[in-house]
Amino acid sequence: MSQPSPTPTPARPPLMSLDDALARLTQAVRPFDVAQALQLSTFDALGRVLAADVRSLVDVPPADNSAMDGYAMRCADVPAAGTTLPVSQRVPAGVVGDPLVPGTAARIFTGAQVPLGADAVVMQEQCTAVSDATAGGSVRVDTVPRPGLAIRRRGEDVCAGSVVLPAGTRLTPQALGLAASAGAATLTVARRPRVALFSTGDELVMPGEVAPGQMKPGAIYNSNRYTLRALIQALGCECTDLGIVPDRLDATREALRRAAQQHDLIVTSGGVSVGEEDHVKPAVEAEGRLDLWQMSMKPGKPLAFGVVRRSADSAEQAQAYFIGLPGNPVSSFVTFFLVVRPVLLHLQGAIDWQVRPTPMRADFDWPRADKRREFLRVRRNATGGLDLYPNQGSGVLTSAVWGDGVVDNPAGQIIRAGDTVHYLPFAELLS
Ligand code: AMP
Ligand code: MG
Secondary structure, eight states: OOOOOOOOOOOOOOOBOHHHHHHHHHHHSOOOOGGGOEEEEGGGOTTOBBSSOEEOSSOBSSSOEESSSEEEEOGGGOSSTTEEEEEEEEEOTTOOOOOOOTTOEEEEOTTOBOOTTOOEEEEGGGEEEESSTTTTOEEEEOSOOOTTTTEEOTTSSBOTTSEEEOTTOBOOHHHHHHHHHTTOSEEEEOOOOEEEEEEEOTTEEOTTTSOGGGOOTTOEEOOHHHHHHHHHHHTTOEEEEEEEEOSOHHHHHHHHHHHHHHOSEEEEESOOSSSTTOOHHHHHHHHEEEEEEEBSEESOOEEEEEEEESSSOOSGGGEEEEEEEOSSHHHHHHHIIIIIHHHHHHHTTOSOOOOOOEEEEEOSOBOSOOSSEEEEEEEEOTTSEEEEOSOOOTTOTHHHHHOSEEEEEOTTOOBOTTOEEEEEEHHHHTO
């Protein structure tokens, strides 16, 4: 009698690396057209991405000026410390003095234009006023100045006509200041991405709506809705929160159709594993196109990427992008900043969305290497090393609150205390 042939096990799809996933995403997602850019007051542009270069209209500083309160002079007039010079004029900031009379000094203040002929400023702490130095007196210079001392040169920060901020720059407070110093009262920026968010899972209930005593067995509070909505808003995007969608194909399809209308990106959490209750995959397939990726990372293995049609028209403008995050709270948090954040910045044309890891010392052991690249929740300690949160479970959100970042640990890598590891701070990932 012949043996029954073994039931074939379904072939597992190969795991995809995070870098491959990011490369595919940034290829598939088209940045907004420049025609959609808008002019904003420089005051209102924090966190936006520039859609055009900012060129300076002026030299900054506009003229050679003093870096100190002190005295402007010619070095040639002070061959030795202790030389006394008559004070011929007083030059406060905002005033243009006369050319410096040879053999004299000018009383000068920080930011004031250096009088023609002067080639150094000696700070007042190194000068002694002899008689009333501010009203035609004299000053003893207690040092030997070198040419250029305490002078900020015209254009040393920015030259007129040069690009101070290239298109694709994400505007920080200091970038706004630089744009203003270059004379820009308004900036051309990409519009904000419009993101629709919903959570899937019949076990989910909302705090405040269902009291703990009223929760059915198996119910849990929806935490991803809060985390993801705040992450989207923290990145300066508009977020439409569509709440909880029941684990039913028709309801999921309906939510997707609604979400696609007015939005650039639909983000969901949960329902992207391949369990029977995971309706996100068939729903997106029915309403558009979907790739389901098994990512070689931990937490955050399943990830779905696709598009949802806005109408029967399949043109690119008639589609919203779709990213389905895993349901486990730490997984969705981590995949948001590793995957969704780059996509949101890329949509706006940002040139630099990579967060560069900082080498740091591990003050912990991680003796069991994983097959997947891991993102371990850690926090910096007082001695300049990293401590590890003891429970790295993908459902343990406490780890992400206790921690101030993650260690990006390559697949198959064990960690011994004292090893140098790659640290990614939340502060950078979430801004
Ligand atoms: P899923 O990806 O839908 O299989 O969910 C994986 C795990 O994450 C399950 O334990 C879910 O109960 C949990 N989960 C899914 N969505 C949420 C959510 N919005 N808030 C908190 N936990 C969730
Ligand atoms: Mg689920």
